[in-house]
Structures are given as C-alpha cells and as structure tokens.
Amino acid sequence: MSFQAKRLCKLTLGPVLMLTSALVLAAGGETSQVNMSPGVTEVGKNIYDLHMIILGICTVIGLGVFGVMFYSIIYHRKSRGVAPATFHESTAVEIAWTVVPFLILILMAVPATSTLLQIYDNDDADLDILVTGYQWKWKYEYINENGENVSFFSNLKTAQGEIHNLEAKGEHYLLEVDEPLVIPVDKKVRFLVTANDVIHSWWVPALAVKKDAIPGFINETWARVEQTGVYRGQCAELCGTNHGFMPIVVNVVDQSEFDQWLGEKEKDAAAVKKLMAQNFTLDELMARGKSVYARNCQACHGANGEGGVGKAIAGSPIATGDLATHMDVVIHGVPGTAMQAFGGQLNDVDMAAVLTYQRSAFGNNMGDKVQPIDVFNHKKG
Amino acid sequence: MGDYHHGPAKGLSRWLFTTNHKDIGTMYLWFSFAMFILGGSFAMVIRAELFEPGMQLVDPAFFNQMTTLHGLVMVFGAIMPSFVGLANWLIPMMIGAPDMALPRMNNWSFWILPPTFLVLASTLFMEGGAPAFGWTFYAPLSTTYAPPSVTFFIFSIHVLGLSSIMGSINIIATVMNMRAPGMTYMKMPLFVWTWLITAFLLVAVMPVLAGAVTMMLMDIHFGTSFFSAAGGGDPVLFQHVFWFFGHPEVYIIILPAFGVISQVIPAFSRKPLFGYASMVYATASIAFLSFIVWAHHMFTVGMPVAGELFFMYATMLIAVPTGVKVFNWVTTMWRGALTFETPMLFAIGFLILFTIGGFTGLMLAIAPADFQYHDSYFVVAHFHYVMVAGAVFSMSAGIYFWLPKWCGRMYNEAMGKTHFWISFIGFNLAFFPQHFVGLAGMPRRIPDYALQFADFNMMSSIGAFIYGASQILFLYNVIATIVAGKPVSDEKVWDGAEGLEWTLPTPAPYHTFETPPLVK
Amino acid sequence: MTSQTSTAYEKYHVPPKSRLAICATTGLMLSVYGAASIMNDMTFGDPGVSTNSWSIFLCGLFFFLATLFAWFRTAIRENLAGLNSAQLKHSYVLGMFWFIFSEVMFFLAFFGALFYVRNLVGPWLAGEGEGGRMNGLLWQGFEFSWPMMQTPQEAVGGAAAQPLANNGTFAGPQTSLSFAQAHAWWAWLPLWNTVVLLSSSFTCHLAHMGILDGDRRKFNLWLAVTVLLGMLFLCLQAFEYHEAYTHFGLTLNSGIYGSTFFMLTGFHGFHVFMGMTMLLIQLLRSVLGGQFTASDHFGFEASSWYWHFVDVVWVFLFLFVYIL
C-alpha cells in the first residue's frame, strides 16, 4: 500500500467505523431508527422528500469540499517536500462560489415554499378538535355545531413503577395514555391548539404535525391521515417538571367506528349530567376521588399527598379547614402559582369527589362529604 | 504609579487590581475553563441520566435545572469569556497597541463575571431550586411558573450584559483607535476583524436581552402583562425579543472562532490566507444577516405564512457567506506545505465538523422540515456540532497555537495529538447518534425516553464521557506546559505564522508595543 | 489616527493597577443581590420585605456610587495632570458613543414590544388576521382598540371566567393618556413635557456654544437652565404618574397598555434623571472647580450627547406612546 493510501485509510477509518456501526445497529435492532419517517400523511411524505433532497445536496457538497481538503492533506504535506504556492486570491473563483451556492439555495427554496403553503392551508376541515395543553396532560374537545361538545383529558398511563425501574418497562413505555385522541381516517381534521398554563407543543411525527400550544392563543394546523392505526408523539416544548411525561396517542379509525365512538362519548357525557343530581355515600366519593386525584393532582401533590411542585395536602390547613376556602382553591386555583383553576377541568361530580377525598385521605380525617350539588352551588356563588 | 514600568506586581493584588491586558486575558481564560468544567459536569449529569431509559440518578425537576444551567454556563460562562480572553491577549499584540483602550474598565468587565456565576450557581441551593426553564427561558414558564430564584437569574443576566457591553466597547475602541501606524483596516489580522464585528453584535444585542429579562422581572413582581394574553400581551413576544438577541448570540460565539481558524490554517499551510477581503465581507454579511433571521427558532409558534417564508429565505442566505469562508479555508490549504501539529488538527477537525453542523443548520432553516426537527435531538446535535466542534475545537486550536508564545514553553505535542483524537472520536460518538434519535422523534429536554431511543442514547452517553475525559488531558497538558514545558525562545514559534504578535520576544513581555511599531 | 507617526508619538497612558474595578464589582453585586432579595421578599416572602434585604441593597448602592465617584475623579485628575493624549481622549469619545448606541438598542426592545402588541397581538386576540382567526373562541367579546381600554380578561368577565390559568388581574384604565382631548390641549401634560425637553436640548446646545467661545458665564447659565428644565420635566412626569394612578386608573396592572406605557416612559424618565445628574455634575465642576476649557471639556460633551439622545428618545415616545 502506498503511503497516501495508508494515510487515507487511517483518516477515514474513524468516521467509516462509526457510520457502519450505526447502520448495523440500526438494521439489527428494529427499535433503532436512524431517519425521519415519511409518516402517514401527504404532508409528511412531502416533508420527508424535502428532508432527503436537502440532505442529499448537503452530502454532495460536503463530499466535494472534504474531498478537496483531503486531497491537499495527502498530497500537499510538507513532509513530501512540496514548496507552498503563494496565490491568495482569485476574484473569478470567489464569485463562482458565491453564486453557485446561491443558485442551489433557490433550488431548495422552491419545494420548501410549496410544502409550507400546503401546511398552512387550514380551510375546509371535516372535523375541528380543540387541543389544550395543561401541565402535564392534554385535553381534547370535539367541536360540534349541533349539540354537546365531547371533551376529555388524556394522561400518561405508564406506571410509576416502570419509570422508577421497579417493574419491567412495557412496549409503549412513556408513549401510552389512558384515553387516546380518536379521529377518522381520510378526513381533513383541523386541530386548534392552545394551552392553559405554559407553552406546550403538540407533536405527532407520523402525522407531521407540530404546533406550539400558546396560552391565550389558538394555533391552527391539520392532518389528513391515510392509514388507520395508532400513532404516538410527545409534548415538544419544555413545560416544566413533567414535560417528558405528557405523551400523545392518536387512534385513527374508520369513519363508522369513529361515529360509534363519538356517539358513546356523547352518551357518557349525558350520564355524568345525571350523576350531578345524585347524592353519594362517603365511600363512593372516596373511591371516585382517589382516581380523580391520581389523574389530576398526584403529579404535583404526590401520591401520598406529601407535596412536590404543590404544597402538601396531608395536614394542609386548607384541606383540613373551611370547606368554602378549600373549594375556592381547587375551583379557581391560586393565581400566580402552578395551582390551576380546576373548575373548568373537572365536572362537578369529580370535583366533589376529589374534595371529599382530600379532606379524608392521607391522614386528614375531616370525614365530611361534598356533593356535586354543593360544588354547583358554590360555583354559582 | 510606581510599579508601572516594571513587571507584574506580586501576589493576589496583581490579579485583583490589574490593568494589564495580558493579565486580564489570562484571568478570562482560566475563568472560562473553570466554567467549562462546571457546565461540563452538568452535561455529565444529563448524559448519565439519559444513559438508559427510566429515571436513574436525579428527579425530573433537577434534570431540568441541569439542562438550563448547562446551557447558560456553557454559553455565557465558558465560550463567550474564553474568546474575550483571547481577544484581550491578542488584539493589542496583533495591532501593535500598548494595551486595551480602556484598561480599568477592562478589569471591571472581567471581575463582574466570577461573582455573577457564583450567584447563578447558588440558585441550585435556593428554595424551589435553580431556574429550570431552559437556557432560552420562555415565558410564562420563566415568569408565572418560575421558582423564586428566577429573580437572581434575571439580575445575573443584567450584570452579565453589562460586562459584555463594556468588554465589547473596549474592543471596538481598541481596534478603531489603537492600531499602529500603517495598520490599516484591511491589513488587520482576521482574528481582529472577526472580533471587531462580534463586538458590534454584542453592543447591539446584549441590551435587547436586558430588555427581555426586564419585562420578565416586571411581569413577575410588578403585575405587568407583557407575556400574558389575559392583559393583552403575548408569550410569543418574549420569544421574539429573546431570539432577536439569541440568534446574533450564536454568531457572537462562532465569529471569533472563525477568526482563530483563519490564523491557524495559513500558519500550518505556510501560505497566505486565501481571499482575505472576501473573508472580511463574508463576516460582515453574516453579522448583518444575523439580525433578520431570528424567528427561524420559532417556526412552530404559529406565525403568519409570510413571516415564515421571510425568515426561511433569510436564514438560508447565511449559507452563502459561510460557504465562502469554508471554501477559502480549504483553498488556503490547497497547494500549501501542510504540517499537522495539534492546532492544525483541531482546525481541520473544526472545518469538517462545523461544516456538518452548518449543513444541519441549513436543514433546520427549511421551515416545513423544521416542523419535524424542531425541539428534537436533531437540533441538539446541530448546535453541539457548531458550538462544541466549532467554538470549543477552535478554542483548543487557539490555545495550543498561542500558548508557547504566551509562556515561552512548548506543550507536549504527543499529548496534544492524543487529546485531539480522543476528543474527535468522543465528540462524534456523543453527538452524531443524536441526529438519529432526533429524526426518529425524541424530543429534547426530557429526563426519560421511550425504548426505541435506548441504543443511541447509550452510545451518546459513552461518547460524552470520553469527550469529557479528554479534557482532563488538555488541562494537564496546559498546566504541565506552563510549569515545566520545554522552553522556546524563537520569536516565531511556528515557522509559518505571520503577524505582529510573532515579532515580539518569546515569552511575550508584560508590556509590549509601548511605542507603536511601524507597519509597512 | 492618521496624524500619528512613530516619531512624534505621544505615549498612551495605561493606568497603573487600580482598586476601582474590584470596588465597583463589590458595590454592584451587593446592590443587585439586595434588589433581587427585596423583590423576592415582596412577591414570595411570608412576612414581606426583610430589613436585611434593604440593608444589603443600600450598602451596595452606596458603595457603588462612591466607587463611581472615585472613578470619575481619578479620570478627571489624570486629564488635568496632562496624562491624556489626543489618542486616549478619542478612546473616551468612542466609549461614550458606543455606550449610547447600546442604550438605543435597549429602548428598541421596548419600542419593538409596543409595535408588536399594537399591530399584531391586539388584533389577533380579537380574532382578526391570519394568525388569530380562531382566538375569538377564547376571548369572546374582546374588541381591539389602542389604547387598550378593556383587557381580554375583562371582556370575558374577569379573571375567574378566562379560559386559561389565572396569572393576575388586569383591568384596563378609565382614561387614556392619548391625545384624545384635543379641546383641552393646553391641559395636556405630555405636550408641555415635550416643550420642556426640546428646549432643554436647545439650552444645552447654547451652553456648548458658550464653552466653545470660552464664555464661562454663558456656559454656566445655560447649563443651569438645562438642569432646571430637566428637573421640571421630572416633576411634571411625577405629577402625570400620580394622576394616572389616582384618577385615570392607568397603572402597571392595566394590561398591556399600562405595561408598555410605564415601561417606556419610566425608563425614559430614569434616563432623564441620569442625564440631568450628569449635567449637574458638570455644572458643579465648572462653577466650583472652574474646570473645562474651550478645547477640553469632554465631561460636558459626553453628558450633552447623552442629553440629546434622551431628547430624541422622547420625541419617539411622544409620537408612538401619546399621539398615535
């Protein structure tokens, strides 16, 4: 082997080794993906193509630049006894390598522009869904001109034990929720994205949708999914402690299945309405309250009411004090803190249950019951 | 005034009270290295936590504090001061000036930094913890939802801004006013040029950052509603103001690095820099463009499409002047007589890796594609390629290049080369796989991740540990050189080096150019 | 610069080592630490502001100001001792110029914020334009006008009814300070403030002419008038703020109109105060110390540049905050 060839081998060994190992790994474990996926929407495919074109152009330019550089590294080294040239400018060459990249950029800008315009075409949607980011969960609201809106929260389902390495991690570790968003296939679904507290970002890679959820503003985006299936994503804007734990799951189904699902949801909503008028026993309230607490409060107040981001509930002067104040805190929140107003998030039944639960769990033994009607009356003022 | 004509004073007072640009430069450099280690240890915590899926070492709240402080300390504590240190050492020597234009203020600019970072680090022990809202501190996470330590953070930023503004005013005044006779603008070494332009950028954008944190302060404590829709404000306003500062900031980081590379490559190619004039114009164009591209960090906030297009096109344009620089460097090497001492290795490493980082930058600039890249690890990979392999590598090159001149002793070449190769491999192992996980959908700033990202994250962590460990070698090499390196006395430590600083005796005396040299 | 040659080179005075920087740092850090503590006590503290925070702040501030005093005294003495070459003086000129430039950029941030909320955010919140056509869902009934007399929060019925987590109460003002009451222009304070400030710029220029002519009496006189006009401006502004708070319902809490109004005019007022203090010091230097000559009066010149800069900022403020 000639000297230069040896040199070249040595120089390229590192990068080549790395790349191949990466590719081997990628091919070996089907869990390791190395590239963007085209996803299941037309926009996604366009973005993917755009990504590949630009990656390709950059690779070619890079190979050219590095090729010239490595050529000099090998042939123009002092140890070969070369005398250095003295040239130090050439207007023609310099103009050329200003103009050519500029033209290449124009070439890239054309498909980029058309894809962008496509993404921004938010009109004529078949279905509108209001997506609201909360610390740290998503709320989905199906906006329906004729009648009751269906709405629900979607929380992380992965068990704490899995997160803390006490149990084996499931297949969809951190990417599973208690109630996924359900949308129909082949329909233009428009997402109206907003937030309740801080900025979040609603990102589902397979749908090629990422839109920031800004409190007080509604952003529009849309997707027309071409394939039924379950698609997963995550919140993509740092939103506080549990930013890593607010996944998104979208279940794309046939129109008929979707209609059926929505119908059931509407029925559920009606059922809750009925419950509002009912009186519950302490045990019923405690049982319901426990699950409401686990879903909505635990993240800040701890599984045992020991506190965390929020103050401790165990022994809290509020939770063991005057009921009206307690209701105020939970319904209206504490302005200027992470404690949100839950009045609009929980229905009166759940609100009554969680209040009761807090007053009698974690060693707080007030033993009093709060009924939905109490909450209703309190809200009315 | 007694000690003026002699060498440095003895003891601590030399450093506390000094007005000497070399002393101040030295302090800046050591301080920034200390911050590099601090910020680096935060990064090690991040990488250790991300070694495997599941929560391992720290809780999510602390993880966010680590991410935030890592970014802040690296950018404001390590990289910026390190280049100010270089500027202090070199600019007067390169333009034939006796010192910086305003020496006492120069000392003040430095001494503001250590206590400020002490305050910033002490927020870790405050109630509610350190700032945990990312180095970009988006409102309202950094206002209504921030821990009380945010107030100390805000004032730290104010004071850091003051230091940077004074530092850059000093550099501007020095370059504009202190050049030796005959040292026209177009004869200045490129390092001086890049710093002059950087200083303009700093004076222009640090006050804007001060404005941004002031609005935060008012929102937190005095009931204004800049960033609250309920009062008619907008959280996105914060992002506009921040990135109006933030984007030029990344060029503040990289332009002096370009300057260093433009000194090192010709020296070891033994050939003048190709296209000096176009280098100057390219630097100026980058600086100009940097003011009109800020919203490329905000493609997903829901800007109107016209804004989106404008910022996309403007951002893409930056590839042109940056490309000119890359091509010029490569052409400088072309038909030179190359040798590969450590500074040159780092410069070549810079050239390759920065270009890769620039390419990913260009990909990010394509707005529709950025909808997929944004806030994923692809972005993290991009900016570590330009900042670590860009700024930090170029800093390493600069230190190896000028250290012999400064202290009259040669570093250990074998150790230097080893440092380079371990760094190079460790760096790529750490950050190349981040492109993959980013494209596969892993968001940034998360303490735990889904299982499909596990392999590459482990690789990345191992690479990060290797890269971090290689810095110990660097530290050792530098100290060993200063204490016991092989003495050198040639004025030109490197046979190919050109410029006024190489006409001075080695090691460079405490006071130089008290009467200006005449530049032909 | 081009005039300098190595044969006739006047040595550039590099000052000997000095305690000024480290003292200034100590003062600055203490006052900043104290200020941050005061604010935190105020917002998060249990019993309110502790005296400790105030002591730290005041000690720091005093130390800082004392250091600045010493610093400028040193610089002045060096100049009087003839240490400052023409080249060094030019360094000071450049320093002052770029410092003022940085101040311009600081104001730009707030003007930028004002333009952004007025021209884009306001309409968006009211459900207009490409960026905001769905926002009406959140802020039903909000209509945008500038000055914003009713905040979005008020439009939907107060803090409890707004669709996002509550982060404060923002009620718009009762009366705007804009040029609405054209019939009562003579009672319109901002106009008088403009007159005051513009004339002070002019008197400042007269003072400059005075010193250039070597006429110290003229210099002192017009400089004193300038300082007085500056004070008058500040008094009028204090009065205006008082009115705003007590009679117009315009406060820092009045939504974005109050926020931008007070931040812009407040920072401007603070700069007037600084400029006035600078000019006052120059006046004292001249009256008490007989300093400044026709050819050497940089302290005054720098202060006067600052003063003109403050004046220009006011013109923009007047236009964008009060009139438009």
Ligand code: HEA
């Ligand atoms: C040193 C710092 C540095 C530098 C130099 C750059 C350089 C560039 N950056 Fe980067 N960037 C950062 C630091 C830096 N960046 C940081 C810190 C962030 C994240 C901040 C955060 O959110 O925390 C970021 C994020 C970031 C984003 C936002 C991503 C997102 O959050 O979604 C974008 C988008 O446009 C971007 C673009 C660019 C571009 C186009 C360049 C260009 O300057 C690159 C130009 C160079 C080249 C293109 C290579 C050489 C050129 C040629 C060989 C010529 C021929 C080439 C062609 C014609 C293709 N950067």
Ligand code: HEA
């Ligand atoms: C110039 C700036 C700079 C530099 C030099 C670095 C250097 C490094 N960065 Fe950093 N980084 C940023 C700027 C920088 N970073 C910014 C701005 C962010 C965004 C923050 C945000 O999201 O808000 C970020 C975010 C960031 C993340 C993403 C965090 C997240 O999103 O959650 C990660 C993860 O891997 C990371 C890793 C590293 C590593 C491994 C290094 C290494 O290069 C560090 C190597 C240095 C050392 C290790 C120290 C010296 C050596 C020792 C102390 C010896 C002892 C060490 C060992 C024995 C191992 N960085």
Ligand code: CUA
């Ligand atoms: Cu919600 Cu991140």
Ligand SMILES: [Cu+2]
């Ligand atoms: Cu940028």
